[in-house]
Amino acid sequence: MSFDDLDDTFETFDEQDDSNEMLESDDDKSADNSDEFVQTTYLSGMYKNWFLDYASYVILERAVPEMPDGLKSVQRRILHSMYELEDGRYNKVANIIGNTMKYHPHGDASIGDALVQLGQKDLLIDTQGNWGNILTGDSAAAPRYIEARLSKLVLDIAFNPKITEWKPSYDGRNNEPVHLPIKFPVLLAQGAEGIAVGLASKILPHNFNELIDASVAFLQNKPFVLYPDFPTGGMADVSKYNDGLRGGRVRIRSRINQIDKRTLSITEIPFGITTSSLIDSIISANDKGKIKIRKIDDNTAQNVEIIIHLPAGVSPDQTIDALYAFTYCERSESPNACVILDKKPQFIGVSEMLKYFTLNTKKLLEIELGIRAKELMESILYNSLEKIFIENRIYHQIEECETWESVLQTIDEGLEPYKSQFYREITEDDLVKLTEIKIKRISKYNSFKADEITKKYADELKQVQHDISNITDYTISYYKKIKEKYSKGRERKTELRSFDTIEATTVAAANEKLYVNREEGFIGTGIKKDEYVCECSSIDDIIVFHEEGTFMVTKVSDKVFVGNNIIHVDVFKRNDERTIYNMIYQDGKNGTSYVKRFFVSGVIRDKLYSLTSDKPGTKVLYFTANPNGEAEIVKVQLKPAPRLKKLDFEFDFSELAIKGRTAKGNILSRKVVRKITQKEKGVSTLDAISIWFDDAVLRLNTEERGKYLGDFDEDEKIITVNKNGEIRLMTYELTNRFDDDLILIEKYNPEVPITSIYYYAARKTFYIKRFMLEDTDKKQIAYPEDEGNYFENISIDKYPVINIQFDHKVNKKQIEPETIKVKDIVDVMNIKAKGKKISQHAIRDIIWLEPEPDEDEKKDEVIDNEVETSEAEIDANAETEVKVEVETKIENTSETKSESSDKNIDDKDRDTEKHKGKQMTLFD
Numbered sequence: 001m002s003f004d005d006l007d008d009t010f011e012t013f014d015e016q017d018d019s020n021e022m023l024e025s026d027d028d029k030s031a032d033n034s035d036e037f038v039q040t041t042y043l044s045g046m047y048k049n050w051f052l053d054y055a056s057y058v059i060l061e062r063a064v065p066e067m068p069d070g071l072k073s074v075q076r077r078i079l080h081s082m083y084e085l086e087d088g089r090y091n092k093v094a095n096i097i098g099n100t101m102k103y104h105p106h107g108d109a110s111i112g113d114a115l116v117q118l119g120q121k122d123l124l125i126d127t128q129g130n131w132g133n134i135l136t137g138d139s140a141a142a143p144r145y146i147e148a149r150l151s152k153l154v155l156d157i158a159f160n161p162k163i164t165e166w167k168p169s170y171d172g173r174n175n176e177p178v179h180l181p182i183k184f185p186v187l188l189a190q191g192a193e194g195i196a197v198g199l200a201s202k203i204l205p206h207n208f209n210e211l212i213d214a215s216v217a218f219l220q221n222k223p224f225v226l227y228p229d230f231p232t233g234g235m236a237d238v239s240k241y242n243d244g245l246r247g248g249r250v251r252i253r254s255r256i257n258q259i260d261k262r263t264l265s266i267t268e269i270p271f272g273i274t275t276s277s278l279i280d281s282i283i284s285a286n287d288k289g290k291i292k293i294r295k296i297d298d299n300t301a302q303n304v305e306i307i308i309h310l311p312a313g314v315s316p317d318q319t320i321d322a323l324y325a326f327t328y329c330e331r332s333e334s335p336n337a338c339v340i341l342d343k344k345p346q347f348i349g350v351s352e353m354l355k356y357f358t359l360n361t362k363k364l365l366e367i368e369l370g371i372r373a374k375e376l377m378e379s380i381l382y383n384s385l386e387k388i389f390i391e392n393r394i395y396h397q398i399e400e401c402e403t404w405e406s407v408l409q410t411i412d413e414g415l416e417p418y419k420s421q422f423y424r425e426i427t428e429d430d431l432v433k434l435t436e437i438k439i440k441r442i443s444k445y446n447s448f449k450a451d452e453i454t455k456k457y458a459d460e461l462k463q464v465q466h467d468i469s470n471i472t473d474y475t476i477s478y479y480k481k482i483k484e485k486y487s488k489g490r491e492r493k494t495e496l497r498s499f500d501t502i503e504a505t506t507v508a509a510a511n512e513k514l515y516v517n518r519e520e521g522f523i524g525t526g527i528k529k530d531e532y533v534c535e536c537s538s539i540d541d542i543i544v545f546h547e548e549g550t551f552m553v554t555k556v557s558d559k560v561f562v563g564n565n566i567i568h569v570d571v572f573k574r575n576d577e578r579t580i581y582n583m584i585y586q587d588g589k590n591g592t593s594y595v596k597r598f599f600v601s602g603v604i605r606d607k608l609y610s611l612t613s614d615k616p617g618t619k620v621l622y623f624t625a626n627p628n629g630e631a632e633i634v635k636v637q638l639k640p641a642p643r644l645k646k647l648d649f650e651f652d653f654s655e656l657a658i659k660g661r662t663a664k665g666n667i668l669s670r671k672v673v674r675k676i677t678q679k680e681k682g683v684s685t686l687d688a689i690s691i692w693f694d695d696a697v698l699r700l701n702t703e704e705r706g707k708y709l710g711d712f713d714e715d716e717k718i719i720t721v722n723k724n725g726e727i728r729l730m731t732y733e734l735t736n737r738f739d740d741d742l743i744l745i746e747k748y749n750p751e752v753p754i755t756s757i758y759y760y761a762a763r764k765t766f767y768i769k770r771f772m773l774e775d776t777d778k779k780q781i782a783y784p785e786d787e788g789n790y791f792e793n794i795s796i797d798k799y800p801v802i803n804i805q806f807d808h809k810v811n812k813k814q815i816e817p818e819t820i821k822v823k824d825i826v827d828v829m830n831i832k833a834k835g836k837k838i839s840q841h842a843i844r845d846i847i848w849l850e851p852e853p854d855e856d857e858k859k860d861e862v863i864d865n866e867v868e869t870s871e872a873e874i875d876a877n878a879e880t881e882v883k884v885e886v887e888t889k890i891e892n893t894s895e896t897k898s899e900s901s902d903k904n905i906d907d908k909d910r911d912t913e914k915h916k917g918k919q920m921t922l923f924d
Contacts, residue, residue: 055197059345063194064201066340067353068360069158069179070187072194074114077103079124080177082150083159090128090147097143105170108143115148116140121190121205121231124154135232135304137274153486157184163367181364184482185211185357187339188226188350199345201338203244204228204271206350208490212483215358219476226350228335230494232304233268237499243349244337251499254278254329258316258737259307261778262294264323266306270331271494275300281327282308289511289538290326291319314509317737321507330499362475369468376461381422382433383454388418389434390445398435407435495740498696507735508537512556518566526558533569541605543572547620549585549612553603563608567623575601578686580629582622582653584636584668584676589617593673595651596665597631597658611661622676628714629658629686635679639672654685688713691732693745698738710747719748719773725758725782725791729773746796750775753828754782755795757802757846760834761788766843768802769835770828784834792846799823799852807844815841821852 060066061073069076081100085091097111104111119127120134129146132139140146158180165178191205207229214224227238228250235253242248255268269278275298285291292314299305310319324330338347341356348356389395394414401407408431419426467474512525514533522530523542536542536556545551547565553572554562573579577599584595596611603609612618622634631654638647656666693699694706700718709718712732720728721744729748730736738745753770760767773780783791800822806815818839826836838846 059196059199060340060343063196064199064338064340064345065187065192065194065203066179067356069182070185070192070339070353070357071180071182072114072192074104074106074110075118076180077176078111078115078118079150079154079158079180082125082148086150086155088149090126090149093143093146093148096148102174103169103176112143118190119148123190123208124151124158124186125149126151135269135275136300137276153184153482156485157482158182158186160364160368162371163364183361183364183478185215185354188353188357191228199338200336201345202334202336203339203350203353204250204333204335205230207492209483209487210492211354212479212487214354215361216476216479218355218358219362219472219479224351224354226354227496228333228494229492230271232271232273233493233495234270235268235495235497235499238496239498241335243351244335244353245347245349246334246336248335250333250335252331252333252494253324253497253499255495256320256323256329258320261316262310262312262314264308264310264316264319266308266329267304268493269304270328271333273328273331275304275306278328279306282323282329285322285326288326290508291322292509292511293319315735318507318735319509320737321735322509325507358475361478362471365475365478366468366471369464369471369474373461373464373468376457376464377423380454380457380461381424382430383450383457384418384422385415385426385430385434386437387447387450387454388415389437390442391447395437395442408432411435500694500697500699508539510535510537512536512538514542514556514569514571516566516569519564521561521564521566522559523554523562523566523569524557524559534571536571541572541574542569543600544569545581545620545623549614549618549620550608550610551600552606552608554606567620568625570625572600577601578627578629578689580626580631580658580686582624582626582631583611583620583665584622584634584673585612585618585620585665586673587613587618588615590672591615591617592670593621593668594665595653595656595668596663597653597656598661598663599658600661609661613664621673624678626682628684630682631656631685632678632682633680635677636669636673637675637677638669639674641671644671650679653682658685684714687711688716689732691718693738695742698740698742700732700734700736702734707745709745712747717748718745719796720745721782721794723791725756725794727754727773727780727782727794729775729777731777744794744796748773749796752796752798755797755800755822756782756835757792757794757838758783758835759788759790759792760784760837761786761790763837766792766838766846767835768822768826768838769833770822770826771831771833772828773831780831782831784832793848795822795848795851797851798854801849801851802838803847803849804839804843805845805847806839807842819849823852 063072065072071079078096078100081103082091082096085096085099093112093115096115097108100111100115101108115125116131119125119131119140126149127146128148130141131146160181163181166175167178168174169176185206187203188206188211189208192201192203194201205228206226210226210229214226217224226243227241228236228244230236230252234255237251237253240249252270254266254270257265257267259265266278269275279296279298282291282293282296286293292311294309294311296309297307299307308319308323310316336347337350337353338345339353340346341348389411392414394411397414398407398410401410408428411431411434412426415426512535513528514523514525514536515527515530516523516533517527517530523533523544525536525538538556540556541553542556542562543551543553544562544566545568546563547567550563552562554560580597580599582595582597584593586593594612598611624632631652633650633652635648635650638644640647651668688711690702690704690711691709692701692704692706693709694701696706700709709732716732717729718732718736720730720738720742722739723741723743750773753772755768755770757766757768759765767783769783782794783789802820802822804818804820806817820838825838829835
């Protein structure tokens with residue numbers, strides 16, 4: 001609610017007040033005989049006078065941070081109070097709270113809570129004692145037990161009484177700052193959150209170093225971008241951050257690591273979530289059957305460590321996705337960058353805030369430099385006055401003066417010849433200050449030393465004036481000094497990533513068992529006495545096909561009626577075009593039999609769909625569901641009829657095209673079908689699946705995003721290699737997850753050996769080995785994991801070639817680099833073998849070169865070239881034959897000449913045949 005909306009509301013109340021006053025006056029006329037006068041106060045007037053004041057106060061003075069220092073009132077008063085108490089030592093928080101109550105009118109509880117929140121952000125306040133834990137949600141100890149002091153950072157950037165604007169405190173006994181002269185975007189660094197009356201503010205925290213870099217970039221007229229960085233770490237997708245304005249969204253995820261096939265570890269959690277609430281959400285999801293876990297161990301102390309133990313047979317990759325889908329392991333933050341500027345709430349993006357803070361810092365630095373320049377000029381002026389006063393012995397002239405006025409006049413006259421060299425007029429205060437010089441100072445006055453001090457002031461003044469003239473460069477230098485001094489330990493904690501969208505139905509645990517009563521038409525998880533179908537999750541959809549040629553999709557429940565004569569039930573996967581249904585149905589009673597192949601996608605839940613023309617008596621004669629588009633061969637037996645000689649035949653579904661579910665299908669037989677049986681199981685008729693790897697989200701996809709891995713058939717796999725030398729063979733399921741330190745992902749060729757290079761610590765040199773992988777989904781290591789060994793690199797080429805660069809000299813000459821064909825120095829061996837030393841000399845670098853071409857590929861290439869050549873010669877010979885035949889007919893040449901011509905052609909054909917190879921038979 002804005003102030004304009006409140007004004008409109010109050011105008012409406014004013015109109016109601018006017019009408020109420022008219023009614024009141026009418027009542028007064030009719031109540032002339034009443035003995036007492038009753039005064040009525042209407043709620044609308046109270047609302048206008050009191051609620052607007054309250055709402056304005058909460059918005060402006062309590063809940064929303066105020067520019068230009070980016071602090072709420074209570075935060076500003078706490079810091080000012082701590083500055084008053086500052087002596088370099090820790091103060092009891094109870095003492096800080098008590099001292100702050102001179103400025104803050106809302107009691108010790110609000111001050112204490114705000115102080116603890118400031119301390120937990122580890123930016124402005126240096127804490128000692130138990131200040132609680134933002135990871136576990138544990139509260140801080142009582143104020144009498146914990147201590148605090150201002151951090152060195154805030155002492156450098158936030159206080160300067162000379163440029164601070166002051167105002168009376170709430171009781172008028174003290175002065176407090178209107179704003180602190182903070183020369184750093186504190187608001188963006190620590191974030192802020194507050195709920196006022198009809199208004200809220202939520203500014204996410206940002207990285208300390210990135211804020212400084214952005215400020216420097218802005219001053220240098222360079223582009224910059226700001227994204228949040230959370231103290232709890234985790235991963236964040238900021239693609240919809242919207243510069244922190246309303247409507248933006250940041251998705252934050254826990255960091256989940258797979259320790260082994262049955263153990264997961266959560267080491268970082270989303271911002272705003274505690275380990276307790278996270279564990280509660282995991283337990284709740286497990287109780288609801290959305291995930292399957294065996295137990296949880298919470299080992300969190302200084303760092304987060306939540307261990308999740310999985311039951312046997314549960315996929316860790318699918319469980320990780322389910323944790324993101326159903327628990328607090330993933331959550332969204334919606335920023336709302338609202339601040340008080342020019343004494344009213346305004347919505348400003350974080351980029352604009354940073355520009356404002358940067359320009360304000362520049363302005364404050366310029367004011368400080370101006371004050372310093374004025375102080376230096378005053379120091380130079382007084383030193384000059386003091387020198388003239390002492391060296392010219394003006395103090396002797398005042399000995400005979402009998403009045404104070406004559407003393408000042410005498411000094412003024414003595415300074416008269418020198419006044420032109422001063423930057424301002426000499427005032428009475430200057431003269432009084434000269435009279436206060438002690439005799440001891442006059443007697444020990446050193447003119448040379450005084451000149452040195454004056455020169456020092458003059459040099460500093462010159463530098464200050466230079467800084468003022470180049471205030472932008474000075475501000476940049478100021479930011480860089482702050483970063484150099486305080487950046488250690490403030491590196492980014494939250495990793496910026498792009499997240500994929502997790503479909504809840506694809507990752508939910510199959511914790512339920514589905515049953516069907518085909519005759520009565522019921523399906524569900526609660527009818528356990530009936531026929532078992534499959535396992536499913538509590539949020540799955542179920543597809544049901546009926547004998548009448550209809551189907552429907554419905555939600556999993558305990559028991560639901562879906563129609564009689566059920567012929568097929570299964571879990572329904574939306575947008576699945578690889579599950580193909582093969583169906584033969586009779587169109588009407590004793591009608592023509594049709595055959596069709598179709599897929600089902602994009603349907604409305606609980607709506608009955610038809611797969612036939614809906615003629616009375618229509619029924620399904622044959623039906624199969626094929627998850628990978630398999631096409632079987634069936635034997636069709638017809639009902640005997642007069643003049644029908646062939647009573648059975650075979651039909652191959654692979655000869656039928658796959659169409660939509662609304663297609664009528666092809667005619668199988670116009671005769672009545674008596675029986676259909678499956679003769680031979682089919683193979684997939686679908687193309688191999690094309691798979692891509694999107695390195696932005698580290699997921700596989702079929703939408704052509706990222707790196708193309710290849711076309712995959714049912715049993716083919718993917719090979720992945722991590723930086724630590726771990727190798728995994730994985731299926732091409734889109735739910736697979738991959739580690740962040742992935743260095744290689746390719747389609748796996750089981751016939752090609754793997755080549756690995758590693759450092760062998762025992763021999764202090766590099767080894768190389770070639771090996772075949774075991775056909776397992778367990779992690780395999782590319783090198784011996786002895787102490788000191790480390791993985792260097794890997795190749796999946798069949799015949800790799802490496803270039804060795806040496807860090808060694810023989811007879812003071814550098815050894816020339818050596819190119820090595822790997823197959824010439826090492827044979828294929830077991831994966832656990834050590835391999836072979838690459839060289840006797842010290843190796844500086846190993847570079848992979850273009851591999852040798854495969855010998856089989858070479859042969860294929862030669863054959864292809866020969867085929868191309870022979871085809872060209874064949875075409876030329878064919879043209880020659882035609883030309884000879886035509887010339888023979890036209891010119892009526894002799895038979896001898898014709899035979900000679902044919903003989904020449906045969907000779908050419910024999911020469912061509914030498915190059916044609918197998919293609920000769922095709923031409924003949």
